[in-house]
Each structure stands twice: as C-alpha cells, then as structure tokens.
Amino acid sequence: MKTLKIGEDSSKLAKEVLKDLRASPSIELFKCLQCGMCVSLCPAARYSDYNPREMVKRVLDGDEDILSDDDIWNCFYCYTCHSVCPANNSACEVNQILRQKAINEKDGLDKISSFLTYGDSFVEIGIGSIPSAFFDQLVEDFGEDWLNLKINLENVRKKLGLKPVLLPEESIEEINLILKNTKFINRLERIRRLE
Numbered sequence: 214m215k216t217l218k219i220g221e222d223s224s225k226l227a228k229e230v231l232k233d234l235r236a237s238p239s240i241e242l243f244k245c246l247q248c249g250m251c252v253s254l255c256p257a258a259r260y261s262d263y264n265p266r267e268m269v270k271r272v273l274d275g276d277e278d279i280l281s282d283d284d285i286w287n288c289f290y291c292y293t294c295h296s297v298c299p300a301n302n303s304a305c306e307v308n309q310i311l312r313q314k315a316i317n318e319k320d321g322l323d324k325i326s327s328f329l330t331y332g333d334s335f336v337e338i339g340i341g342s343i344p345s346a347f348f349d350q351l352v353e354d355f356g357e358d359w360l361n362l363k364i365n366l367e368n369v370r371k372k373l374g375l376k377p378v379l380l381p382e383e384s385i386e387e388i389n390l391i392l393k394n395t396k397f398i399n400r401l402e403r404i405r406r407l408e
C-alpha cells in the first residue's frame with residue numbers, strides 16, 4: 214500500500230470518487246460500515262480474489278495503488294452490491310470510477326483494448342456488435358449455429374417479417390458526428406496506439 218506523506222489528505226481519493234460524474238448524488242461512500250454484505254453476494258468475489266468491501270476500504274484509506282490492482286477488473290457491474298448495501302454506498306459505482314481513473318492514467322488501457330472492435334462497430338454501423346476477438350469462444354460455447362445465425366441474420370429477419378437490424382446511412386452519419394464531437398473516435402485511436 215502506498216504510504217501517505219505527513220499533511221497528505223487521506224480522504225483525497227474518496228473525495229475524488231464522490232466528485233466524479235459517474236457517482237450518484239446519493240452515494241454514501243463515507244458511511245460504509247465494512248459490514249461485508251457486498252462481498253457475501255458478489256459473484257466476482259465468489260470466483261476471484263476481488264473483494265468489493267476491501268476495495269471500498271482501500272479507497273477510504275486513500276490507497277491509490279488500488280488503481281493498478283488487477284482485481285478491480287473482475288467486477289462485471291451486476292449491481293448486486295449496490296442493491297444490498299445497508300449504508301446506501303455502491304461498490305459498483307466506486308469500481309467504475311476507479312477503472313476510469315486507471316484508464317485515464319494508462320494502467321487500464323490494456324484491459325479495454327480487446328473491446329476496440331466493439332467501439333469500431335458503433336463507428337461503422339452505428340450500433341454495438343460483439344467484438345470479433347470473442348467469436349472463437351462463442352462458437353466453442355454455442356456451436357457453429359451461432360455463427361451461421363450471425364452471418365445470415367438479415368435473411369432470417371426478412372423471412373420473419375422483421376425490419377433490417379442495420380441502420381440507414383443517414384443515421385450512421387448522425388451517430389458518427391456524435392462520436393466525433395464527444396471524442397469517442399479519438400479515444401479509440403488513443404487505445405489503438407497503445408496496442
């Protein structure tokens with residue numbers, strides 16, 4: 214754990230978390246009781262070394278090393294901890310803010326690089342699509358039928374009398390404008406440069 218220097222505010226990290234755009238106005242980080250309810254029902258804690266109670270404690274202790282801790286990437290945002298916390302804290306939101314900080318400080322960029330093609334699909338077709346890097350695993354899990362459905366989706370939809378899933382060109386252009394102006398496209402490029 215990073216040692217705090219004399220005069221350093223141990224609540225600096227917690228205050229930064231609370232000031233973050235992602236933090237709900239009602240989040241009660243400083244009221245965490247360390248009761249462990251969040252851990253008891255957390256599926257990520259069950260199958261990995263990730264511990265939401267401990268993560269919150271480290272934030273309250275001002276331990277900035279938490280940002281480079283691989284375990285924070287095991288949470289998958291089911292919000293169970295959020296719904297059971299007796300203090301109205303949200304380990305889930307705290308985790309999201311820590312990850313964003315890790316990404317901003319570059320430590321977390323490699324963790325999201327496998328999702329680049331997901332971002333690319335918003336640029337190319339205006340909607341999110343499963344990253345191609347996961348195709349082999351999905352075929353292994355669901356069989357070749359999954360891939361056949363994906364390839365022939367538009368034909369299947371047509372036969373069922375459904376509209377095409379693909380957006381019209383003008384909508385894609387409009388979405389691209391939003392992605393450009395919100396710097397989403399810049400962000401994809403930044404991650405790609407670090408691959």
Ligand code: SF4
Nearest residue numbers: 245246248249251298
């Ligand atoms: S975040 Fe909530 S559930 Fe988790 S230890 Fe703190 S008070 Fe308990």
Ligand code: SF4
Nearest residue numbers: 255288291292294305
């Ligand atoms: S949101 Fe994350 S920390 Fe909370 S219960 Fe789900 S996996 Fe665990």
